[in-house]
Amino acid sequence: MSGVIDVGVVGAGPAGLAAAIAAGNLGCEVTLIDMGSGPGGSMYRPGMLFPAAGQPRRAAEHLPPSLARIRQIRQARHLAMTSVSRAERDGDGVVTLWVGGPEGGAETTVEVRAVVLATGAAELVLPFPGWDLPGVTTAGAAQGLLTGQGVTVGRRVLVAGAGPTLLPVAATLTQAGVRVVAVLEAASTPATYPGATGHADLLARHGVPIHTGSTVVACHGTGRVERAVIAQLDHDWRPVPGSHREETVDAVHVSFGRAPALALPRALGCAEVPYPMRPAAAVACDADLATSVPGVFAAGEVTGAGDAHVAELEGCLAGTSAARYLNRAEATERTRFLRSQLAEARRLAAQLDEAGPLRPGWLEWPDADTVVCRCEETRWSEISEAVAGGARDVAAVQEVTRCGLGYCRGSVCGPALRYAVSAALSACQL
Amino acid sequence: MRFSFDGSPLEAQRGMTIGGALLASGIVSWRRTPRQGRPRGIFCGTGVCFDCVVDVGDRRAVRACLVLVRDGDEVRTSTSPRAAQ
Numbered sequence: 168m169s170g171v172i173d174v175g176v177v178g179a180g181p182a183g184l185a186a187a188i189a190a191g192n193l194g195c196e197v198t199l200i201d202m203g204s205g206p207g208g209s210m211y212r213p214g215m216l217f218p219a220a221g222q223p224r225r226a227a228e229h230l231p232p233s234l235a236r237i238r239q240i241r242q243a244r245h246l247a248m249t250s251v252s253r254a255e256r257d258g259d260g261v262v263t264l265w266v267g268g269p270e271g272g273a274e275t276t277v278e279v280r281a282v283v284l285a286t287g288a289a290e291l292v293l294p295f296p297g298w299d300l301p302g303v304t305t306a307g308a309a310q311g312l313l314t315g316q317g318v319t320v321g322r323r324v325l326v327a328g329a330g331p332t333l334l335p336v337a338a339t340l341t342q343a344g345v346r347v348v349a350v351l352e353a354a355s356t357p358a359t360y361p362g363a364t365g366h367a368d369l370l371a372r373h374g375v376p377i378h379t380g381s382t383v384v385a386c387h388g389t390g391r392v393e394r395a396v397i398a399q400l401d402h403d404w405r406p407v408p409g410s411h412r413e414e415t416v417d418a419v420h421v422s423f424g425r426a427p428a429l430a431l432p433r434a435l436g437c438a439e440v441p442y443p444m445r446p447a448a449a450v451a452c453d454a455d456l457a458t459s460v461p462g463v464f465a466a467g468e469v470t471g472a473g474d475a476h477v478a479e480l481e482g483c484l485a486g487t488s489a490a491r492y493l494n495r496a497e498a499t500e501r502t503r504f505l506r507s508q509l510a511e512a513r514r515l516a517a518q519l520d521e522a523g524p525l526r527p528g529w530l531e532w533p534d535a536d537t538v539v540c541r542c543e544e545t546r547w548s549e550i551s552e553a554v555a556g557g558a559r560d561v562a563a564v565q566e567v568t569r570c571g572l573g574y575c576r577g578s579v580c581g582p583a584l585r586y587a588v589s590a591a592l593s594a595c596q597l
Numbered sequence: 598m599r600f601s602f603d604g605s606p607l608e609a610q611r612g613m614t615i616g617g618a619l620l621a622s623g624i625v626s627w628r629r630t631p632r633q634g635r636p637r638g639i640f641c642g643t644g645v646c647f648d649c650v651v652d653v654g655d656r657r658a659v660r661a662c663l664v665l666v667r668d669g670d671e672v673r674t675s676t677s678p679r680a681a682q
Contacts, residue, residue, distance in 0.1 A: 202644045202663065209643060248663060250644065269644060269663040270656045289645050299648075301626035301638035308642025308662070316617040317610075320625070320639065390636050391625045428645075541640070541648060544632045574647040579640075 171261055172198045174489045175279035177251055177431060180208020181475045182467025183285030184234040185482030186489070190283070191240035193490035198277055199237075199245045200266055206230060206237055206245065208287055209307065210475045233479065246277075254282075254434045260462050262435070281462045281489040284432050284450065285482060288425035288468035289578045292328070293525070294539045294547065295532040297386030298421070306336040306422035319345050321418025325395055327351040327383040329525070331358040332422040334366035334377070340420075341373045348414055350377045351397060353404050353423075353526070383419055384411070384532050395419050404528030423525065426582040427469045435460050440471075448585075454506060456485040457492075464489050473516030480509045530590055539587075540580045542573020550584065554591040561588050600670040602627065609666045616642075616649050616661035619672070627651055627661070628675050650675045 174190045176183045179201035187199045201208070211229050230237075237243060246266060252274060253265040262282045267274040290305040292298065304320055306328065312318040323346045326337040334357065337350045350370065357363065357377055370377060378397075384406050385396040399410035429439065432450045438459035439448040449471035456464050466472070466481035484505045490496040533539065535548035545568045553567040561584060564570065571577030571584050598609045602619060609618035616639045619627055626636035628650065640648040642662050649661040652673045659675075666672075 204663075204665070269660045270653075270658075289643070290641065299635060299637070299640075301636050304639055305641050305643075308639055311642045312617055312620065312639070316613050316621075318613065318617040318621045320620060391638075538633070538635065541630075541637075541646060544630055544635070575645055578645045 171278045171280055172196050173280055173493055173495075174198075174486070175200065175262065175264055175277055175282045176285060176486070177201075177264070177282065178208060178285035178287055178467065178469075179203060179206040179245065179247075180210050180285060180287050180467060180478065181234060182287075182469075182472065182478040182482035182485070183208065183283065184230075184237050185479045186283040186285055186464075186466055186486035187243045187482075188234070188236050188240055189483045189486030190490050190495075191242040191486075193487065193496045195242060195281075195490050195493060195495055197240070197243040198279065199243055200249050200251055200264065200277065201245070201247060202250045202269065204248055206234070206247075209311075210478070251431055254431055256435055256460065256463070262462065281464065281492050282435075283482070283485045283489055284435075284437070284458070284463065284465040284469055285467045285478075285485075286428040286431050286469045288427050290332075291423045291426045291582055292421045292579070293423050293529050293532065293583055294537050294580070295384050295386070296534050296537050297388070297392065299538050299541050300386050300388055300392045301390065302388070302392035302418045303386055304418065304420055306332045306420045309418070309420040310336045310339055313339060313343055319343060319418075320420070321392075321416065322346060323348060323416050324418040324420060325349055325351060325383055325397070325414065325416050326420045327353075328422040328424075329353040329358075330422065330424040331360040331363070332424070333358070334363060334370065336420060336422070337375060338366040338369045341370060341375055347373075347375045348416060349397075350375065351381045351383060352377065352379045353382045353400055353529075355380050355402065381410075382532075383421070386419055392416060392419055400526075400528060402526070404526035405531055406528070425468060427471065428578060429469070429581070430576040430578060432458065432463075432465065432469065435463055437463060437465070455488040455491075455502070456481060457488055462489075462492055464492075473513070477509065477512045477516050480505060480512055484509060525586065527590060530587060539583060540568075540570040540573060542575050542579075543569040543571075545570035545580075547587075550587050551591050554588065554595060558588075559592065561585055564588050598666065598668040600666050600668070600672060602672045603674055613666050614662055615651060615653065615659065615664055615666045615670070615672055618666040619661065627672075 173195035398406035438451040450465040464485040466485035467478035533547040537547040558564040628637040
């Protein structure tokens, strides 16, 4: 690939699409890079061949009109099914992105003058014994397989975790004929979100109980999950002694909310802020969504954005900011309008009861041998041992244990690792 | 559509990923971890976790949750997830 492109946008969810449209409309040449087979990200999943309604949808119909405009932006090139494995910014401010397909093999590079990071978030699953058995998946995986391909992981399942993902997934599975034994919400009340009542009613009609203050604390089986251990939790999510019971299941679908996908922002050296109430962080941005690194902007869930509307507005602003950085646009009335719209959208999103804070009692769920890093097979006890041995931050623990340094680059265990290290350090200082 | 997994013939519907087709055939695990030999299949379903990698023909460490199955694909247990890096 030759020639330096104006703007690289990484991620084609609502934030990335809006950024590509905004920058493209301002005359920038844009390359949009995304892992999915089409635009939409995890919010507007492409390739919905078997939607819940039962009727096949045409490919273009899954995007809302504002984002479907991406197809009219001639300056935008879309690299689908492509991920960015590495990124570097040189002294002249040119950012090199190493990109490759889902099939491994040779990588190529894309060089850009400005980049919008719209990498979204990964579903957060906390480790417990047996969480790496086949049949235990993220709630999103169960939802995606069913709505995208008509495939179910199990026939008799539990949906467990915390936050607003649980009820919609349980409702979708139930409608498809999967026996959802129970929905287990760790918090003391179920999450409220638009549509929650409808989902709860549907589950009630099918006799699916919703148990709050309870979760799956272990899974057992040979080669796949066969039994799940359910425990009641106290207010801090510590398992209540004597409350354990077993269910026979062939799948467990788990979600504790979402955590920003920070591998790429970190590779570029972007500063972070703690992500409110979560064991994670988000990319730090100014009012126009510039990160701490010149020419690098961020939008959507990676900044902590709460919903698709906020993500789309952020993308629009970040794409405009990237064009301004390249002197293709000036700060205009539109910029001020976007900022004020964004402030209002963020205020509304914050009112929705998103996944609440994780409570520290989850640290008691894993046992010493629980694999916390699915890639490097780091055991849970190795983390506290590393801290006891003198490691004083996440990087130092990683150096000793390799936790979070495998092929997923900590996308799965990173948040749990940060939480566990910080808890172990506070315990040392007492 | 027909494909095979470790030599066994299987069927799939058009539009299924390799992972979806394996699950639809009742196969939930198709790899072992290098150190502890723990079974792996679909976990994140979004191409993030690399749990589900398989070899397909001469392609190594293909993420089964992302890549669509093609007629005649010879899918095998992946020898090295590290090739995905």
